[in-house]
Amino acid sequence: MNFRAIQAIYLFEMARTWRTLLQSIVSPVVSTSLYFVVFGAAIGSRITEVDGVSYGTFIVPGLVMLSVLTQSIANASFGIYFPKFVGTIYEILSAPVSYIEIVIGYVGAAATKSIILGLIILATAALFVPLHILHPWWMLTFLMLTAVTFSLFGFIIGIWADGFEKLQMIPMLVVTPLTFLGGSFYSVNMLPSGWRTITLLNPVVYLISGFRWSFYEIADVSVALSLGMTIGFLAICMTLVWWIFRTGYRLRN
């Protein structure tokens, strides 16, 4: 294992994060605060409790997940796409590093960044609504699993993309809608039964449900199923990454 290479890539990526602190950390925090003001305070005050918790409190886990998902994908896809775009990828490819080391470096940094971001948003939320976390370790577990899985997914998008348009396309057209429809702002049980069945095809439902359970012990689907599905997505992403490096897809032509 070339640990020094992992460290070099990881620190390089984290340095990029600190350099772009404003867009990396500040803007998601600002936009999340806006969600709290609009949904939590303005609209939420007209909504009675959902599953026994106030609406403002109910949406906290969903909002954290929304940011973690989008930021994981954005960070990781940009992290690997940019060297491809400017050509500095040559150095990574010519270095004595295995694909596992490259993935740990890039995905590790992207996941770290979104976990930090998730915790900052959680702290921001605590300023607006009373927060209680029943299972903090499970909360962290779901947070980490989701950050790693979606950073891997972002890494795959970054390798697949051959233009900035494609880089934006999947997060915009697929991930954001799935997150909004995945129960960030409502309980799946609030939907008519037909829509409910369709919603259960949305993978994000399981992520948010499990994460919300770790806060309030309320869930749309069982926790075991949430955990299983999350690990399942992780396995799918890992397989795809393994295939990419084995074939040299879009990396070593």
Next chain:
Amino acid sequence: MLASPPIISVSNLSKTYGSGFKALNGINLDIRRGEIFALLGPNGAGKTTLISIICGIANLSEGSVSVGGHDINKDYRTARSLIGLVPQELHTDSFETVWATVSFSRGLFGKPKNPAHIEKVLKDLSLWDKKDSKIITLSGGMKRRVMIAKALSHEPQILFLDEPTAGVDVELRKGMWDVVRGLQASGVTIILTTHYIQEAEEMADRIGVINKGEIILVEDKAGLMQKLGKKHLKLYLQGKVDAIPASLAAYNLELSDDGHAVIYNYDTKGERTGITSLLGDLRNAGIRISDLDTTQSSLEDIFVSLVRAP
């Protein structure tokens, strides 16, 4: 003297791109330890593809490559750790400082931190006073040197320089060659590609010519220089001859211009050029000369005739 094993050995290497384009076709090439090898070839000949495969940036289609005795696929870690690569294009991280980007390269190649070595590399390349500058603020020539510094950060045994002096001014080019010679003196093997034949002539120990994905010539520079020493004397005749008279057979003359001229090849470095006796023998044979002309074949001519050959 027993020849030491080649530091890079390329055998039967072929590369076909997904589009079906065959960039390399059955390349066989050995690079000797400690030499400066110049790879010459026109645009699109396959120079960069060959380097990319040896360095691990592109996959090969057929054949094999070993670096320091290590197969580049089976034992890529050892093979790649021996190599420093300076690609043709200026690929740099604009917002990093010179020091950070060179240190990053060293880490990436798995070497422990060694500020003294990086300091030496930066000083050798006249970059020391720029170590805290962001790369985006540097000139093209400096960026090129930053890339060389990155390639040297992990103390490679082999250095690839792909068109290192493209777009670099004369002064800087000289400085760069001094660095290259210094590296060779410290035992580093250097492979460079270039368009400038003069450059190859000045720097290289051996020269290889690649065209249309095939190596068409590999020779010691001395051998090529000998070819360079050849001159051609063209004698324009007052009349026309149908054949070279038997009395002149020893000169190996060639008929030219439909028999209105003859060409004599001689070696300027030889003790005797044979010109005086040729002229005498021509007169004895009754052949009169109206004019004469001498030309020298340059490496450029050899190169052009090689790559133009069908």
